[in-house]
Amino acid sequence: MTDTQTNTPLSVVLGNHPHTRPLKDGTVPVDGVDCHYPEFSPLPPAFARMVRELAYDICEMPMATYLQARDAGVPVTLLPVVLVGSTHHRSLTRLPEGEALDPGELAGKRVGVRSYGQTTGLWVRGWLREEYGVESSDVTWVTTEDVHVAQYRNPSYVERSDAARVADLLRAGDVTAAVLGPKAIGGQGAGLVPLVKDAEDAGAEWIERHGTIPANHLLVVRDDVLRTRQDDVRAVYRALQEAITLTAGERDDSPAGRAVTAGWSESLTACLEIAGQYALEQGLIGEPVDVAAIEEKAVFLTR
Incomplete structure (x- = not known):
């Protein structure tokens, strides 16, 4: 396929991670492609604008x-x-002075989460069902934001709050527990404690059981850009792959460090299959995910 817009910069939205910095600062150039990297802080509004x-x-x-x-x-x-x-058993939190509930006791309770479509919430609800038998519909999920995808409508057991932050819901006594993403745990969630005892061990057991690490953020390209600039898209992918390899020493051996990868693998297949099953069970999507079709297109792009 011949690229037709090679003189037009590509807009590439990436968070500020050790493995994306080499692209942004030019340490790892994108061969033959002029890339523009819009900055967002926080990043989630960019996700909504994309979809x-x-x-x-x-x-x-x-x-x-x-x-x-x-x-x-x-x-x-x-x-x-x-x-x-990363794993997310530590992402389900409570006040340190609050009731020390077992996660299996959350049925009938109210739990805060940024949005019902937040990925951390997807993974937390997945292990809640898998390990404790708590269905998504057993809990009232209290949210502070809308989902990114405009076409989606929340289930009846999801409520919208006027609170600015999820941790505020917990501290106001409006919810029993709160789901916090990795950055929020060290920010607004400072001082909160996991409901799961030995959360790190529980996360390690999940990885052992499933043969993958939960992925929170992936990378997508617009289909029209892919049609007209396939070589440029490949160049961005290859540069990011190089940057991930280059910065391997900056990531530790925790799940968060080991999750970062470029290239199709059995682990990515398993991750998409599990996330797809969780999403279907939770009413986030209406049809099963065809992982083989996703893989076929993705592998073609990386050749």
Whole structure:
């Protein structure tokens, strides 16, 4: 395929991670492609703009947002890159002075989460059902934001709050527990404690059981950009792959460090299959995820 817009910069939205910095600062150039890297702080508004407006050419995207966008027919294609990931047994939190509930006792309770479509919430609800028998519909999920995909409508057991932050819901006594993403745990969630005892061990057991590490953020490209600039998209992928290899020493051996990868693998297949099953069970998507079809297109792009 011949690229037709090689003189037009590609807009590439990436979070500020050790493995994306080499692209942004030019340490790892994107061969033959002029890339523009819009900055967002925080990053989630960019995800909504991508799936609602197709505002960028290539964009970091949460797993749950990608699955919902694909289910809704949003014209984006997955590139096989995991930019952020980890286990999430420590993400279900409570006040230190609050009731020391077992996660299995959350049925009938109210739990705060940024949005029902937040990827951390997807993974937390997945292990809640798998390990404790708590269905998504057993809990009232109290949210502070809308989902990124405009076509989606929340289930009846999801409520919207006027609170600014999820931790505020917990501290106000409006919820029993709160789901916090990795950055929020060290920010607004400072001082909160996990409901799961030995959360790190529980996360390690999940990885052992499933043979993968939960991915939070992936990478997508607009379909029209892929059609007209396939070589340029490949160049961005290869540069990111090089940057991930280059910065391997800056990531530790924790799940968060090991989750970052570029290239299709059995682990990525398993991750998408599990996330897809969780999303279907939780009513985030309406149809099963065809992982083989995703893989076929992604592998072709990386050749």
